[in-house]
Amino acid sequence: MTERHTHDGAVKTGLLVLVVGPSGVGKDTLLDAARERLKGAAHICFPRRCITRPAGSVGEVHIPVRAEDFGQMARQGAFLLSWKAHDLCYGIPRHVQDDVAEGKTVIVNVSRSVIDDARSLIGHDQVRILSIRASREVLRKRLESRGREDALDIERRLARASAYQVDGNNIVHVDNDADLETGIARFIAAIEIDQAIANRA
Numbered sequence: 001m002t003e004r005h006t007h008d009g010a011v012k013t014g015l016l017v018l019v020v021g022p023s024g025v026g027k028d029t030l031l032d033a034a035r036e037r038l039k040g041a042a043h044i045c046f047p048r049r050c051i052t053r054p055a056g057s058v059g060e061v062h063i064p065v066r067a068e069d070f071g072q073m074a075r076q077g078a079f080l081l082s083w084k085a086h087d088l089c090y091g092i093p094r095h096v097q098d099d100v101a102e103g104k105t106v107i108v109n110v111s112r113s114v115i116d117d118a119r120s121l122i123g124h125d126q127v128r129i130l131s132i133r134a135s136r137e138v139l140r141k142r143l144e145s146r147g148r149e150d151a152l153d154i155e156r157r158l159a160r161a162s163a164y165q166v167d168g169n170n171i172v173h174v175d176n177d178a179d180l181e182t183g184i185a186r187f188i189a190a191i192e193i194d195q196a197i198a199n200r201a
């Protein structure tokens, strides 16, 4: 277990917080709000993801990577975690492992399919899962309102919603089925619970 001692002697245990949930549930929106509201917490970081999605697309600010370069980057060890979804490739930069080892809390949006990989790489006790939930009807409305995908891609994303079950330990479910401010408050509260647990570690 890696720890970092702050100026007041408090012990900060490194954490990798994985934000997961079906497409359209609100992961990126909640992360953007948390990034803004927690920007004063120096030990909490929200790294950008490498995605083969064109720069400037609707939604998250990501690190654009050309599809023809992604495979080589992965083979060269550029990513701690990587996966394919929605005809895109996603990578979490390798430095995240060092950030956690230095005692930081790192919060990232990942596929449900890589949760066990993260637990194996980082250690079960240092991985927390924030599982964002909303009904299928809400998912459809949000994907349509987002306007980033066409009708076929929306149907494919909705079909994928039930493709994975989130199980194991250190999971906090966050229901994002109400108004946005309520969802943000619940999300921030879940992060603060993780911080309290880490401080007691």
Ligand SMILES: Nc1ncnc2c1ncn2[C@@H]1O[C@H](COP(=O)(O)OP(=O)(O)O)[C@@H](O)[C@H]1O
Pocket (backbone or CB within 6 Å): 021, 022, 023, 024, 025, 026, 027, 028, 029, 030, 059, 142, 143, 145, 146, 176, 177, 178, 179, 180, 181, 183
């Ligand atoms: N609680 C909420 N209430 C209303 N709209 C929301 C809420 N959470 C997210 N949204 C909207 O739903 C859409 C999908 O959110 P997004 O963060 O892109 O989801 P994900 O990253 O999980 O695919 C966006 O247009 C976003 O503004």
Ligand SMILES: O=P(O)(O)OC[C@H]1O[C@H](OP(=O)(O)OP(=O)(O)O)[C@H](O)[C@@H]1O
Pocket (backbone or CB within 6 Å): 020, 021, 022, 023, 024, 025, 027, 028, 059, 085, 090, 109, 110, 111, 112, 113, 157, 160, 161, 163, 164
């Ligand atoms: O494997 P799953 O758990 O179904 O997740 C599929 C993908 O959706 C999310 O990405 P992204 O946020 O770019 O897509 P979204 O905004 O449509 O959720 C997540 O980071 C995965 O890359």
